Amino acid sequence: VTAAVIVPILTLAFWLYAVVSRSSSATADDAPVHLPGSSLSHILPFFHRRFDFINSGFQLAGQAIYQFSLLGTPVIVLSGEAARRDFFQAKDLDLNAGFKFLSGAIPMVPGVTSNLETRRIALIHKRLVASQTSERLQRLIPLILEDSRRVINTWGYSGSLDPFQQLPELIFQTTVRCLAFTELADDAAKVQRLKELYDTLDTATTPATVLLPWLPGPSAVRRLIATKRIYDIISKTLDERVKNGITRDDTPQMLIDAGDERLVIIGVSLLVAGARSTGTTASWLITFLSGHPQWREKAAEEVRRLVAEHATPPHRPSEPRDTSTDPTTPQEPPLSDHRPPPLSELHTSLGSVPLSAWETDTPVLDAMIRETLRVAEPHVAMRQYLPPSHLDEKAQLHIGGKAVPPGAFVMYPFSDVHLSSEVYKNPWCWDPARPELNLKAPYAYVGMGAGSTTCLGKRLATLELKLITALFVLGFGDFRAVDKLGAPLDELPRPNWNDILTCKPPAGSCFVRFERTVERDA
Numbered sequence: 001v002t003a004a005v006i007v008p009i010l011t012l013a014f015w016l017y018a019v020v021s022r023s024s025s026a027t028a029d030d031a032p033v034h035l036p037g038s039s040l041s042h043i044l045p046f047f048h049r050r051f052d053f054i055n056s057g058f059q060l061a062g063q064a065i066y067q068f069s070l071l072g073t074p075v076i077v078l079s080g081e082a083a084r085r086d087f088f089q090a091k092d093l094d095l096n097a098g099f100k101f102l103s104g105a106i107p108m109v110p111g112v113t114s115n116l117e118t119r120r121i122a123l124i125h126k127r128l129v130a131s132q133t134s135e136r137l138q139r140l141i142p143l144i145l146e147d148s149r150r151v152i153n154t155w156g157y158s159g160s161l162d163p164f165q166q167l168p169e170l171i172f173q174t175t176v177r178c179l180a181f182t183e184l185a186d187d188a189a190k191v192q193r194l195k196e197l198y199d200t201l202d203t204a205t206t207p208a209t210v211l212l213p214w215l216p217g218p219s220a221v222r223r224l225i226a227t228k229r230i231y232d233i234i235s236k237t238l239d240e241r242v243k244n245g246i247t248r249d250d251t252p253q254m255l256i257d258a259g260d261e262r263l264v265i266i267g268v269s270l271l272v273a274g275a276r277s278t279g280t281t282a283s284w285l286i287t288f289l290s291g292h293p294q295w296r297e298k299a300a301e302e303v304r305r306l307v308a309e310h311a312t313p314p315h316r317p318s319e320p321r322d323t324s325t326d327p328t329t330p331q332e333p334p335l336s337d338h339r340p341p342p343l344s345e346l347h348t349s350l351g352s353v354p355l356s357a358w359e360t361d362t363p364v365l366d367a368m369i370r371e372t373l374r375v376a377e378p379h380v381a382m383r384q385y386l387p388p389s390h391l392d393e394k395a396q397l398h399i400g401g402k403a404v405p406p407g408a409f410v411m412y413p414f415s416d417v418h419l420s421s422e423v424y425k426n427p428w429c430w431d432p433a434r435p436e437l438n439l440k441a442p443y444a445y446v447g448m449g450a451g452s453t454t455c456l457g458k459r460l461a462t463l464e465l466k467l468i469t470a471l472f473v474l475g476f477g478d479f480r481a482v483d484k485l486g487a488p489l490d491e492l493p494r495p496n497w498n499d500i501l502t503c504k505p506p507a508g509s510c511f512v513r514f515e516r517t518v519e520r521d522a
Ligand code: HEM
Pocket: 095, 125, 128, 179, 270, 271, 272, 274, 275, 277, 278, 279, 281, 373, 377, 379, 380, 381, 382, 446, 447, 448, 449, 450, 452, 453, 454, 455, 456, 457, 458, 460, 461, 462
């Protein structure tokens, strides 16, 4: 008992000492300015009000680049065009080391993921890319639509939904379908259980669990238990598949077939965790559409056209008929007059639109997704500068004219460019038609990453978002942003960039009232 009390106290004392006595080494001219105030209370907002912390840091420092200290390690925060360009082009900035130290939001199991080597991460990434070939994505389209139809059916014919809860649930289901075991995706109860466990990981991530991951506080214990349960569910599914000699057409099977069986458990858990941002984007995209009926109609028109031009009969709503021989044959009504088919038929007709059309012939959906990522993706890119050991010890990286010492962490908040009023006029306004979206300025848009680090799940995430949006705009005659009493909202809530994982507005501040265009499916 004594040790259980003394060890954490000593650790905390040591940590406080390290924080307070931040490196006071001689400051070179090109070193970033230190943020005044490095006590624990100054630094804590970095974890729970990151957007405010970063912005007030710029104000306090009075410079475009500053540094603060975490556990005695320098963390450099960047802003401005030059720093942005240098950051995205720099070599030897390690994303995984940065993410692991500063975020802690991925499941870590001692001895399993805690010391994930670069080599294993690279292999998981390679398999992720392989799981998104055109052929495979094409096969996933009907599966994503069928899962979505099943989930949407549980919402009923009309009512109100919480976009920040129900859309991530829907996306979680389709993500498990696309990246995890088919057996799991087919079991709604297990999908729900997994979702709860991943949510526990998110809520149990605290400053202590990030900075002192080995300290057995209550949050750390909750994280460990949740992580263990995630691994148990996945490893049991793997064991049963291998034991029964079953083969499925899914991502884990690709790892098994390639002889990477040991990677399956880690890979699947990391990929599912990594897909959280798709849920956040879906929540905001549908929320924005629910407050911008003109864009909802533009999206609906585009999807109707897509179906008319690319879907296979008999679900082609405006298939041209040969009326030349019979002048009495009524003319097809214009596309916009077509009543969409029931959800069951709608998902079949959307499912017969080929992948190439979804990927290359949807400019309106593309602009809406891009604009949603610009305004509602609270990402802060994090890296650690790890130069190869053969480099001169004194070798330093310069970003935006400031020196970055080896071992330092570097952060680039996406808000610096995406919410800059110099780059985007009226930056908080969601406007997919804004001309700045075609900006040629370096890295003016980084929503799916930039430079050497771009999103490896981009094709899949974008496809999922388009399919779900298509189901919404054709499957619901109307959907509107309302308050908790069902009254229309005068103004949509603003994405909360301090909520670094989901960007959610205050709970209960926004719902989406919907009414299906068509009868409920069986
Ligand atoms: C709308 C959804 C998504 C968004 C907005 C998004 C955004 C991003 C961004 C901005 C980066 C670069 C991070 C940085 O530079 O710090 C990134 C990297 C990455 N994303 Fe996504 N992502 C999404 C969905 C997914 C999905 C579904 C997966 C698949 C599981 C995925 C896997 C990855 C991986 C593995 C990387 C790291 C790439 C590397 O290390 O080079 N993402 N993503």
